[in-house]
Amino acid sequence: MKNKCDVIKDLLQSKQISFPKEEVLVFAPSNIALVKYWGKRDTELNLPQTSSLSVTIPKKGANTRLKLIDAEQDHIILNGEALDAKHPFAIKAADYLTLFRPITKRFYQVNSDSNIPIAAGLASSASGFAALVMALNELHQWQLGLEEQSILARMGSGSACRSFWPGFVEWHKGQNDDGMDSHGEPFNVPWPDLCLGVSLVSEQIKPVSSRDGMNRTTQTSPFYPAWPNKVEQDLENIKQAIYDKNFHRFGQVVESNALAMHATMMSAWPPILYWLPETVEHMHRVWQLRQQGIGIYFTQDAGPNLKFLFMKQQIGDIQKQFPMLEVVALFSKQ
Numbered sequence: 335m336k337n338k339c340d341v342i343k344d345l346l347q348s349k350q351i352s353f354p355k356e357e358v359l360v361f362a363p364s365n366i367a368l369v370k371y372w373g374k375r376d377t378e379l380n381l382p383q384t385s386s387l388s389v390t391i392p393k394k395g396a397n398t399r400l401k402l403i404d405a406e407q408d409h410i411i412l413n414g415e416a417l418d419a420k421h422p423f424a425i426k427a428a429d430y431l432t433l434f435r436p437i438t439k440r441f442y443q444v445n446s447d448s449n450i451p452i453a454a455g456l457a458s459s460a461s462g463f464a465a466l467v468m469a470l471n472e473l474h475q476w477q478l479g480l481e482e483q484s485i486l487a488r489m490g491s492g493s494a495c496r497s498f499w500p501g502f503v504e505w506h507k508g509q510n511d512d513g514m515d516s517h518g519e520p521f522n523v524p525w526p527d528l529c530l531g532v533s534l535v536s537e538q539i540k541p542v543s544s545r546d547g548m549n550r551t552t553q554t555s556p557f558y559p560a561w562p563n564k565v566e567q568d569l570e571n572i573k574q575a576i577y578d579k580n581f582h583r584f585g586q587v588v589e590s591n592a593l594a595m596h597a598t599m600m601s602a603w604p605p606i607l608y609w610l611p612e613t614v615e616h617m618h619r620v621w622q623l624r625q626q627g628i629g630i631y632f633t634q635d636a637g638p639n640l641k642f643l644f645m646k647q648q649i650g651d652i653q654k655q656f657p658m659l660e661v662v663a664l665f666s667k668q
């Protein structure tokens with residue numbers, strides 16, 4: 335079995351090692367899964383049990399500045415705050431950079447600014463790790479392709495491997511033990527009027543991390559064995575719905591996939607329930623809107639906030655029910 339360092343060595347051995355640049359600045363967007371990744375077949379390399387499909391959030395993500403420093407450890411700055419080496423984000427980033435040390439032999443300053451609320455459930459770790467990989471690639475001039483960068487980012491955080499392309503992206507679960515076939519691939523079918531809305535119910539840090547939550551679910555939920563089949567069918571159906579621009583079929587897959595994922599967590603032990611009373615109240619408001627003929631569906635990740643999917647034409651009606659809604663045009667050209 336290969337470990338992360340072996341995979342990194344394999345990926346970089348054929349690359350020309352030239353002089354690193356002094357400093358680089360990159361941007362990586364975040365992404366929201368429409369058919370979710372929940373459960374790993376390999377916890378060392380972050381290899382998933384199933385494929386998944388996401389949509390990238392344009393312009394929302396991480397701006398990361400990376401530079402080499404003469405120091406004895408990496409320095410991590412997040413949203414302007416220099417993190418103590420024991421801060422969980424600093425540990426995660428430094429552990430990841432340590433994997434590259436046998437090759438780079440250097441320490442870094444990472445200065446990352448996220449323009450999304452860290453706790454809003456907009457996948458800040460996805461954009462954070464994607465940006466870190468883009469920055470390493472550019473700083474060292476490795477000239478890795480996007481699939482190779484996606485593989486590297488996956489080993490930091492699974493969902494990060496989908497953040498290298500705009501629009502819809504499929505993360506193939508792959509079959510190889512070393513995960514070289516487990517990376518993102520664009521699903522190049524644009525949907526110009528598709529919008530995403532986020533209505534915050536809480537910005538509290540989640541009580542159980544996604545990583546712990548999915549591991550506990552795979553190990554203890556009696557319903558987990560049904561999950562891979564559900565995902566396989568949902569992937570087939572969502573791709574067809576996107577091709578056909580069949581919004582109701584699309585929304586049905588998205589909402590039902592998210593609820594099925596949460597059902598596996600609730601049946602884990604100890605149980606995991608990211609929902610708050612306001613989460614349920616928002617679900618009922620969505621269902622009421624649908625009864626009134628308004629096309630809106632929700633998805634929910636490992637947190638209490640729902641994300642809504644709807645077409646541009648419905649924004650006015652939806653904002654009457656959710657006045658604080660922040661709307662993102664997913665395929666905007668600007």
Ligand code: 2P0
Pocket residue numbers: 366367369370371372380386457459460490491492493494544545634635636
């Ligand atoms: C997803 N989530 O597909 C799913 C849906 C949350 C719910 O990927 O352990 O931070 O770093 O691979 O990527 C969040 O989990 O987990 C996630 P690791 P990650 O977006």
